[in-house]
Amino acid sequence: MDKLDAMTLFVAVVQDGGFSAAARRLGVSAPVVTRAVSELEAAMNVRLLVRTTRVVKVTEVGERYAQDCRRVLGELQEIEQAASGTHGAVKGKLVVSASVMFGRLRLNAVVLDYLKQYPETEVECRFIDRNVNLLNEDVDVAIRIGDLPDASFHATPLTTVRRMAVASPAYLKRNGTPRQPKDLAQHTLIAATGVEPGSEWKFRAGSGVDAATVAVPVRARLATNSNDHAIVAASEGLGITRVLSYMVEEQLAAGELVEVLAKHAPPAVPVQALQHQGLRASRKVRAFIDLAVERLRG
Structure with a gap:
C-alpha cells in the first residue's frame, strides 16, 4: 500500500479509537485498515498500537508518529493547494474548541461572522469544559483561558478576563x-x-x-x-x-x-487562541484567528 495512504489510515485509527470506526468513516473495509497499520509497523519494526479484544491503545512511539503523520499530510495538502492555485482561498472545515460559556457568550458571534465572510467554509464547534488535545482530537483552534503550562502550541493573545x-x-x-x-x-x-x-x-x-x-x-x-x-x-x-x-x-x-x-x-488572566501549525497555519485557521483578534481584543 502507498505509504501516504497507510499514514492516513493510521491517523484515522488513532483519531477514532479503533479500526472499525476508522474504516466506516473513510469508507474502506476494516481488513484494509488493519493491513495498512501492520505494514507500517513492519516497515519500521516498531509497535504503533496495542490491540486487545476490546480496545486499541496508542503506544508512546505511535503517539509521536501520529503527530508527525498529521504534520506531513497537512504539508502535502498545502503543497497541492499551492500547485492548484487554491492556496489563497479560505475554504474547508474548521474545528474550534472553547469552554461552554465562552463559546456561547463570546466565540459564537465570531463563528457566525466567519461563516458569513467565507462562504466556502464549514465550522464544527466543540464547546466543552475541558482542555482538548488539539492533535489527538483533530482540533484546529482551541481557546484557552489562563496561563499556558505547555508551550508546544502557537498561542495568539485575544483578550484578558478577571x-x-x-x-x-x-x-x-x-x-x-x-x-x-x-x-x-x-x-x-x-x-x-x-x-x-x-x-x-x-x-x-x-x-x-x-x-x-x-x-x-x-x-x-x-x-x-x-x-x-x-x-x-x-x-x-x-x-x-x-x-x-x-x-x-x-x-x-x-x-x-x-x-x-x-x-x-x-x-487578569489571558485568553489565547491555540493552534499547532505555527507560522505554517492554513488560510482557514489564520483567517479565523485574525477575525477573533479583531472581535475580541480590547
Missing part, C-alpha cells in the same frame, strides 16, 4: 458589603467550581503587581459546577459568588449584580 466576586444589591442591603477578603467569613458564599475548583479564593492584599496574596477558605452554602447556576443564585440574592468577568457583563450592566472587593481582585 475573576470577580459579585452579589445582588438586595443581598448586600440585607447583609452588608465586605470591605476586606477576611469579611467573607461572615457571608453566604456560592462556589462556582468550574472557575474556582479548590476550597479557597485568592485575593490581593493591596494594590500593585507586588501585592501579597491572601487565601480565603470557602465554606459554600451552594457549590455547583455550572457557572450559569452560580450566577442565577447570586442574582436571586442567595449569596456572593466568584466568576470570570465576561460571564456576568450583562448582569452587571443591568444592575442585577455588583462587584465587591474589586481592589483586592487577583490579576
Whole structure:
C-alpha cells in the first residue's frame, strides 16, 4: 500500500479509537485498515498500537508518529493547494474548541461572522469544559483561558478576563458589603467550581503587581459546577459568588449584580487562541484567528 495512504489510515485509527470506526468513516473495509497499520509497523519494526479484544491503545512511539503523520499530510495538502492555485482561498472545515460559556457568550458571534465572510467554509464547534488535545482530537483552534503550562502550541493573545466576586444589591442591603477578603467569613458564599475548583479564593492584599496574596477558605452554602447556576443564585440574592468577568457583563450592566472587593481582585488572566501549525497555519485557521483578534481584543 502507498505509504501516504497507510499514514492516513493510521491517523484515522488513532483519531477514532479503533479500526472499525476508522474504516466506516473513510469508507474502506476494516481488513484494509488493519493491513495498512501492520505494514507500517513492519516497515519500521516498531509497535504503533496495542490491540486487545476490546480496545486499541496508542503506544508512546505511535503517539509521536501520529503527530508527525498529521504534520506531513497537512504539508502535502498545502503543497497541492499551492500547485492548484487554491492556496489563497479560505475554504474547508474548521474545528474550534472553547469552554461552554465562552463559546456561547463570546466565540459564537465570531463563528457566525466567519461563516458569513467565507462562504466556502464549514465550522464544527466543540464547546466543552475541558482542555482538548488539539492533535489527538483533530482540533484546529482551541481557546484557552489562563496561563499556558505547555508551550508546544502557537498561542495568539485575544483578550484578558478577571475573576470577580459579585452579589445582588438586595443581598448586600440585607447583609452588608465586605470591605476586606477576611469579611467573607461572615457571608453566604456560592462556589462556582468550574472557575474556582479548590476550597479557597485568592485575593490581593493591596494594590500593585507586588501585592501579597491572601487565601480565603470557602465554606459554600451552594457549590455547583455550572457557572450559569452560580450566577442565577447570586442574582436571586442567595449569596456572593466568584466568576470570570465576561460571564456576568450583562448582569452587571443591568444592575442585577455588583462587584465587591474589586481592589483586592487577583490579576487578569489571558485568553489565547491555540493552534499547532505555527507560522505554517492554513488560510482557514489564520483567517479565523485574525477575525477573533479583531472581535475580541480590547
